[in-house]
Amino acid sequence: MTERDLETRSRLLEAGAKLFAARGFKDVTVREICHEARANVAAVNYHFGDKLGLYREILQTAIDAMRETNDAAREAGRGQTADEQLRRYITIFVQRLLGSKDDTVHRLVSREINEPTPALDAIVEQGVRPRIEYLSGLVAEITGCSPSDQRVLRCVASIQAQSLAFRPNPIAERLGLVMSPTRANLEEVADHIATFSIAGVHAVIDRVPIS
Amino acid sequence: MTERDLETRSRLLEAGAKLFAARGFKDVTVREICHEARANVAAVNYHFGDKLGLYREILQTAIDAMRETNDAAREAGRGQTADEQLRRYITIFVQRLLGSKDDTVHRLVSREINEPTPALDAIVEQGVRPRIEYLSGLVAEITGCSPSDQRVLRCVASIQAQSLAFRPNPIAERLGLVMSPTRANLEEVADHIATFSIAGVHAVIDRVPIS
DNA sequence: ACAAATATCAAACAAGTGTTTTATACATAC
DNA sequence: GTATGTATAAAACACTTGTTTGATATTTGT
Numbered sequence: 001m002t003e004r005d006l007e008t009r010s011r012l013l014e015a016g017a018k019l020f021a022a023r024g025f026k027d028v029t030v031r032e033i034c035h036e037a038r039a040n041v042a043a044v045n046y047h048f049g050d051k052l053g054l055y056r057e058i059l060q061t062a063i064d065a066m067r068e069t070n071d072a073a074r075e076a077g078r079g080q081t082a083d084e085q086l087r088r089y090i091t092i093f094v095q096r097l098l099g100s101k102d103d104t105v106h107r108l109v110s111r112e113i114n115e116p117t118p119a120l121d122a123i124v125e126q127g128v129r130p131r132i133e134y135l136s137g138l139v140a141e142i143t144g145c146s147p148s149d150q151r152v153l154r155c156v157a158s159i160q161a162q163s164l165a166f167r168p169n170p171i172a173e174r175l176g177l178v179m180s181p182t183r184a185n186l187e188e189v190a191d192h193i194a195t196f197s198i199a200g201v202h203a204v205i206d207r208v209p210i211s
Numbered sequence: 212m213t214e215r216d217l218e219t220r221s222r223l224l225e226a227g228a229k230l231f232a233a234r235g236f237k238d239v240t241v242r243e244i245c246h247e248a249r250a251n252v253a254a255v256n257y258h259f260g261d262k263l264g265l266y267r268e269i270l271q272t273a274i275d276a277m278r279e280t281n282d283a284a285r286e287a288g289r290g291q292t293a294d295e296q297l298r299r300y301i302t303i304f305v306q307r308l309l310g311s312k313d314d315t316v317h318r319l320v321s322r323e324i325n326e327p328t329p330a331l332d333a334i335v336e337q338g339v340r341p342r343i344e345y346l347s348g349l350v351a352e353i354t355g356c357s358p359s360d361q362r363v364l365r366c367v368a369s370i371q372a373q374s375l376a377f378r379p380n381p382i383a384e385r386l387g388l389v390m391s392p393t394r395a396n397l398e399e400v401a402d403h404i405a406t407f408s409i410a411g412v413h414a415v416i417d418r419v420p421i422s
Numbered sequence: 423a424c425a426a427a428t429a430t431c432a433a434a435c436a437a438g439t440g441t442t443t444t445a446t447a448c449a450t451a452c
Numbered sequence: 453g454t455a456t457g458t459a460t461a462a463a464a465c466a467c468t469t470g471t472t473t474g475a476t477a478t479t480t481g482t
Contacts, residue, residue, distance in 0.1 A: 008429080024326065027237065030470060040431050045471060047429090114325040115235065116381045124385045132386060153388055154377075154403045161376030162369045170327045174335045175343060177364055192365045192415055199414030200407035219459080241440060251461050256441060258459095 009047050011037035016044075017058045021107035025055055025117050052118065059112070059119045062105040066127035069096045074134055082141040086159075086201075087194040089138065093163055094190040098181055106167065132156055142198075143205040151204055159197045166193075220258050222248035227255075228269045232318035236266055236328050263329065270323070270330050273316040277338035280307045285345055293352040297370075297412075298405040300349070304374055305401040309392055317378065343367055353409075354416040362415055370408045377404075 015036035019028040030044045030051050037043070048054040073092035077085030097106055109127065112120050133147075135156045140147040143155075166189050168181075226247035230239040241255045241262050248254070259265040284303035288296030308317055320338065323331050344358075346367045351358040354366075377400050379392075 027326070029468080031468090040429095041470090042431075042472080043429090051470065111325075113380065113382055114322075115238075120381060121385070124382055128382060129386060132388075150399070151403070154400065155407070157376050157383075157388070158373045158404070158407050161372045165368050165372030166365075169324065170331060171324055171335055171339060172368075174332070175340060177343075177368070188361070189365065192362070193369070195414050196366070196369050196411035197407075199410040203406050203410030204403055240438080242438090251459095252440090253442080253461075254459090262440065 008037070008039050008043060012039060012043060012047060012054060013058055013061075016054050017061070017104050017108070020055060020058060021104040021111070024111045024115055025051075026115065055117065056119050056122075059108060059122065062108045063123055063127045065105040066109065066123075067130070069093065070127075070131050070134070072096075082138055083198055086135075086138050086142065086198060089135070090159065090163065090194045090197065091190040094166070094193060095186060097163060098166060098189065099183070099186050103167070110164070110167070132160070135159060139201055142201055145205065155197075155201045155204060158200060159193070162193045162197065219248070219250050219254060223250060223254060223258060223265060224269055224272075227265050228272070228315050228319070231266060231269060232315040232322070235322045235326055236263075237326065266328065267330050267333075270319060270333065273319045274334055274338045276316040277320065277334075278341070280304065281338075281342050281345070283307075293349055294409055297346075297349050297353065297409060300346070301370065301374065301405045301408065302398075302401040305377070305404060306397060308374060309377060309400065310394070310397050314378075321375075321378070343371070346370060350412055353412055356416065366408075366412045366415060369411060370404070373404045373408065 012033060016028075016033050019033055019036065022028075031041055033054070034041050034043050044051060044054050048057060069092070073089040073096075076088040076092050080088065097103070109123055112123055136147040136152055139145075139152045139155045139159075140149065143149075143152060145152050223244060227239075227244050230244055230247065233239075242252055244265070245252050245254050255262060255265050259268060280303070284300040284307075287303050288299040291299065308314070320334055323334055347358040347363055350356075350363045350366045350370075351360065354360075354363060356363050
């Protein structure tokens with residue numbers, strides 16, 4: 001491993017992350033990646049075995065970022081009431097999701113959801129499951145139900161779905177619903193999701209007596 | 212146009228719809244479609260000009276189905292209170308989305324959202340925009356805000372996001388959150404989204420005074 | 423300094439893509 | 453019946469894909 005090697009290797013990782021996030025695994029060619037990284041066409045196969053090897057390594061850094069966000073969002077709520085923990089979790093999550101200039105991580109994960117590759121398992125186990133389990137625990141505490149109660153899981157799905165919905169996307173764009181990533185707007189969105197969701201959780205549980 | 216012609220043409224449409232829904236526009240080859248339809252490789256180009264022509268025609272039937280669902284969901288709430296109109300709209304929508312055995316339509320639209328083709332415009336204008344505008348009007352009526360109020364639009368996004376979230380997907384599957392499409396479960400999910408959302412809408416508006 | 427391992431490069435490979443061509447069957451109209 | 457427009461078929465075309473090859477630098481260990 002020479003210094004130059006590391007440089008080429010990391011340039012490939014960087015270019016690959018950018019392109020995979022923008023257009024998905026299958027739609028990006030190794031030639032594009034190598035051109036973007038100013039490397040030879042054979043570079044990907046030499047350094048990562050094959051295209052999927054490069055993708056896996058890129059995805060792992062995305063997964064690590066998910067875990068980090070997860071930890072930060074949990075930490076933000078320590079010692080608070082369950083409602084407030086939920087609010088802070090949503091806030092941190094939305095800020096990371098919508099507020100960072102580089103949302104490569106989330107775009108990668110989002111792509112993986114819609115066109116799974118063999119690397120999906122790692123995302124689910126290391127990135128998504130911890131998130132769902134924490135939210136389930138929180139909603140269970142709020143409602144007094146079991147974390148595995150179907151009503152709890154539905155609430156978690158509702159919360160998670162909203163958090164992802166406010167990412168810029170071609171449809172919202174075409175509808176003129178540009179959610180510009182202003183700092184103020186960001187807080188408003190996070191506040192919206194939190195308020196909307198907390199009220200939703202309470203309503204769903206109040207509607208039917210706790211089993 | 213002989214009878215045999217019509218048969219081949221419609222076989223191509225059928226096979227294309229099935230395959231495009233399952234794997235998206237780019238991932239399906241013309242050869243696959245023609246094989247599935249027991250037609251020659253040149254059949255697609257002969258009958259539809261090119262691959263995109265076939266896709267456009269398939270997608271148009273999906274758009275028509277969206278409009279039909281939209282109309283039915285509106286009709287279901289005639290003469291009711293705004294809250295009840297919203298509840299019924301969500302119910303109809305969720306039933307169509309999750310309850311039909313053949314969800315080709317929604318899978319096609321979903322794919323188009325995540326990897327847009329030149330045909331996305333038609334979906335947005337004819338399928339999505341009417342839906343958003345109706346929901347905006349409804350939420351505006353519930354809250355007393357303008358339909359173009361940012362808070363109203365955020366609520367609409369929250370509602371729509373939840374409706375789409377409960378579709379079976381590889382991640383929910385891997386997490387063991389199998390939402391089996393039972394009839395009972397279907398009603399529960401629709402009820403959950405409606406109750407959760409109506410409470411959410413009221414909470415979001417109560418929190419900040421109406422402008 | 424020299425040999426061995428490592429990294430880069432241009433070129434080619436094998437497989438697959440959408441599309442076009444050319445020829446043949448088929449139906450319908452005159 | 454023959455001509456005409458339509459539909460199907462096999463083959464080839466032009467191009468792109470991920471990957472491999474073999475040669476040439478470059479760095480490293482001694």
